[in-house]
Amino acid sequence: MTANFAASRVAFDLPEGVIYLDGNSLGPLPRAAVARVQRTLREEWGDMLITAWNRAGWMEMPRRLGDRIGRLIGAGPGTVVLGDTLSIKVYQALASALEARPDRRVILSDTGNFPSDLYMAEGLVRTLGRGYALRTVAPEAVEAAITPEVAVLMLTEVDYRTGRRHDMARLTAKAHAVGALTVWDLAHSAGALPVDLAGTGTDFAVGCTYKYLNAGPGGPAFIYIAPRHADLVRPALSGWLGHEAPFAFDLDYRPGAGIERMRVGTPPVVQMTMLEAALDIWDEVDLDDLRARSIELSELFIAEVEKQAPQVTIASPRDPQIRGSQVSLKFEHGYAAMQALIARGVIGDFRAPDLIRFGFTPLYTTDADVAGAVRILGDVMKTRAWDDPAYRRRSAVT
């Protein structure tokens, strides 16, 4: 018997008549976030003005919230800090890892990685020059490609397109065996499944908070550094809030203690308070219960899709152990099909060229949601509802 998430579902303000299966892209609004933001605006910013940096604890939030995220990803207190965007955090982690392996020049990644991670690595190796290079292989070829040339193995645990999950423990061990370091992107892991950063011995990890963690659009990213590295790395993005004494206004940079040095500029306070409200919900969640329920939901979805929508192909791994908390379907007219689904109140999303994605988020997704979504998908397929020119018009975010 899996745990009951009825209590967490009511913590979200979900619109009537919508089945939301895109929490893997943008989590929904936690009810408490509205009042929390009001308080931040009126009682903190409005009333305390500049003094709120101290009096309302704004300055400490990136570290304080980092500890709360740490619990969800198997990271000890003082090893995670919030700030910036995931892309920036990737750059910081990679630059630090490369510097810790000065005799090596290769970043190894895979073609299933989120493109922005690859782009940031490209920009970094170009900035570094001196023969630094990004090498990408197919996801299934990663293990064999971990050779002693590799300085850093940079992977996203759960593939954003298919939900395919890498074996973090195994690949980290392999990397360490050849003397390489690891940077794991947890964008589709944090809040989706149990992560054990300390247990796997991962060196660096990064992630975002606006997907499964429900911090809202553009919520801050996070970065983890294993304690054995944290006081050794020298930040490439050496901003004042990562300085040992930001308010001494020294002319020279001296890195702050441990993970603090990964802070850069002034943190986005209001987005931080939204994250804080979202984390209140997470504090009650057991990750193993969550994972069991997520598998239950995605298995139900797959079984029903096979019955009711034979026109589509399951693009995600069938083995739930190597699948994250989403299921992707391959369909030639995927873009238009997703538009047709959205018009009928089922919100997932589309990833080029032909994948439609559905995220399962036990905090608020029910069996009835899954059943309803598949029923409507079956109907869209049977009636060829996607074959409507209105659904083929592309917009900016697809």
Place this chain on the structure above:
Amino acid sequence: MTANFAASRVAFDLPEGVIYLDGNSLGPLPRAAVARVQRTLREEWGDMLITAWNRAGWMEMPRRLGDRIGRLIGAGPGTVVLGDTLSIKVYQALASALEARPDRRVILSDTGNFPSDLYMAEGLVRTLGRGYALRTVAPEAVEAAITPEVAVLMLTEVDYRTGRRHDMARLTAKAHAVGALTVWDLAHSAGALPVDLAGTGTDFAVGCTYKYLNAGPGGPAFIYIAPRHADLVRPALSGWLGHEAPFAFDLDYRPGAGIERMRVGTPPVVQMTMLEAALDIWDEVDLDDLRARSIELSELFIAEVEKQAPQVTIASPRDPQIRGSQVSLKFEHGYAAMQALIARGVIGDFRAPDLIRFGFTPLYTTDADVAGAVRILGDVMKTRAWDDPAYRRRSAVT
């Protein structure tokens, strides 16, 4: 007769009994921001969920708001984009400028620059290696130090400590005469005085929105690139939203058109909407009127300080033409004096080792505020109110 800012003052929610002279550090809450954020949370995030990226125009905000800031800094449409923090934007501008001068290795800056700008430059030159170096001279020695070795001149127009203003037009011309490029930090300029980026021929500029622009704590930063460079620079921080086609999810980075390539990761939507509410106030403001009124306020302040608080020294330039919109006072017990002032309802701030700063922000600062602040300052000095141990205890943000 200077323009009347009574209309803009009521647009802010200023606490009763407080004289706020720290808008140069954190602007106060625009009344409209509260409702605007509510709408973003409930009607956009809450109701539209992921579809709000298109339907609520979130994806376009960094560019759309960039154009509105552009008007305040003499930048044409399509040359400014929002995102990240000022430190990150400094890094991007510097990296781009250095790449545009591949035969040179020196960044020239001054010791009056905001330390984070220097720190970011330090981190960049260390990452670049290959003989790249940051050279800092005293502010008054900058002009003579602009030699043909210099790749990039990086300066903050208005000194954060003293309010001393560099001559942007003159130094930019000097830099160009020796073949160097310029990066101007407008943190204490945007919304404080007229800036003419296009007219001065500046190559790059960066700034923040939470000071004079009143976007709220941690509001996004902005970056400007002169149109002649915008399609040539190759971003060091090559994130997906700066890609030519972010939603094609290509494996290789291709920079987006012009300033769009300076976008990195997912923008902080809620902070953006707060900025939007703040800019509604700015749309009505004439910058020359603002500057005239700012000078009137700061001149009044200085005149009254000289009369009523002879214990302090004016640390800002006396000539208002070479002063920004703040006045700094030098006082041995500055930290405790500021604490005493704050306890008496006058909020300015302290910068080590001995400066107390007061920002004049015509949108909401009145003659009565100035008179009241100086009266209380005079009283704090006369009664040695600063000589109280409670005022000497330092907190995180000083």
